[in-house]
Structure formats: structure tokens, C-alpha cells
Amino acid sequence: MMQHAWDNYKLYAWGKNELRPLSQRPHSGSIFGIYDLGATIVDGLDTLYLMGLEKEYQEGRDWIERKFSLDNVSADLSVFETNIRFVGGLLTLYAFTGDILYKEKAQNIADKLLPAFQTPTGIPYALVNTRT
Numbered sequence: 001m002m003q004h005a006w007d008n009y010k011l012y013a014w015g016k017n018e019l020r021p022l023s024q025r026p027h028s029g030s031i032f033g034i035y036d037l038g039a040t041i042v043d044g045l046d047t048l049y050l051m052g053l054e055k056e057y058q059e060g061r062d063w064i065e066r067k068f069s070l071d072n073v074s075a076d077l078s079v080f081e082t083n084i085r086f087v088g089g090l091l092t093l094y095a096f097t098g099d100i101l102y103k104e105k106a107q108n109i110a111d112k113l114l115p116a117f118q119t120p121t122g123i124p125y126a127l128v129n130t131r132t
Contacts (some may be wrong), residue, residue, distance in 0.1 A: 002047055006056050009040050015067060016040075031078045038068055042089040049096055064090075065101055070112055076127035079116045084111065 016026035017039040028034050041060045048057040070077075090106035093099065113127040116128035 002044075002051060003053065003056075006044060006048065006053070009044075010056075010059070012038070013074060015063065031081050033075050035073050035075065036067075037070070037086070038063055039085055042068070043074055043084055046089065046096060049093070061099070061101070064105065068105060070107070070109055070130045072131075074129065074131040076129050079113055079126060079128050082128075087113070087116045 006119075008021065008024070009019045011120060012024045013026035015036045015038050016028070017030050017032045017035075017037055018027040019025075019040065020027045035097060041063055045057060045060045045064070069129065086109050087106050090102045090109070094102035112130040113128055116125040119125060
């Protein structure tokens with residue numbers, strides 16, 4: 001099932017956040033909006049690694065190295081979702097592989113989320129604009 005899901009994501013929505021399997025179209029109305037952050041790539045890469053799907057893992061790793069960045073995102077992102085899906089996903093990959101790329105990408109994202117935790121009440125904001 002993982003191979004099937006990955007192959008179809010790659011075919012119909014590579015680099016997009018999610019795939020709508022019935023329509024075979026990328027889903028752009030999600031919490032990450034129109035930005036191509038490859039949420040499914042980051043979400044699925046640890047599973048590919050654990051399953052020994054080396055070719056698929058390497059394709060995802062290469063995409064993260066070349067394309068993944070929040071630097072050009074100018075929208076409000078969910079602090080929770082960005083934290084668990086990107087920071088958590090990348091740190092999991094770093095723990096599994098020791099590949100410093102994942103640690104550096106996670107650090108970059110975590111740094112962009114920090115303003116959401118600097119609030120008068122101590123309760124983090126739900127949304128953060130990583131550019132502003």
C-alpha cells in the first residue's frame with residue numbers, strides 16, 4: 001500500500017502537499033495553502049526509509065535538499081501542523097539516518113516558528129507568518 005500511495009503521489013502531485021486520490025489532483029486547499037512544501041514527502045520519508053524503499057527514499061531526500069524551504073512562504077501557517085509535520089518529520093529522519101541535512105532543515109523551520117511562542121500570555125499563537 002505504501003508503494004502504491006507513493007507512486008501515485010509522485011505521478012499526480014509530486015512536490016505538492018497532498019494528493020486527492022479520487023480526482024488524482026493535488027490538494028491546495030489544505031492548511032499549507034498554495035505553497036508547494038511537499039508535506040507528503042516529509043511525512044512519508046521515514047516510512048520509506050524503514051521499509052527499505054531506497055530509490056523512493058532517495059528521490060524524496062533529493063527533493064527536500066533541492067526544493068524544500070519556507071523562505072518564500074508569505075502566508076499564515078499553522079504552528080502546530082508545521083511543527084509536527086515538518087520539524088517532527090525532519091527530526092525523525094535525522095534520528096533514523098544521522099543525515100545532517102534533516103537537522104539543518106528542521107532548525108531553519110523551528111527558528112521561523114519561534115515568534116509564535118513570544119506572546120504576552122505565554123500561550124503560542126495558532127498561526128505564524130514565516131516571512132513577517
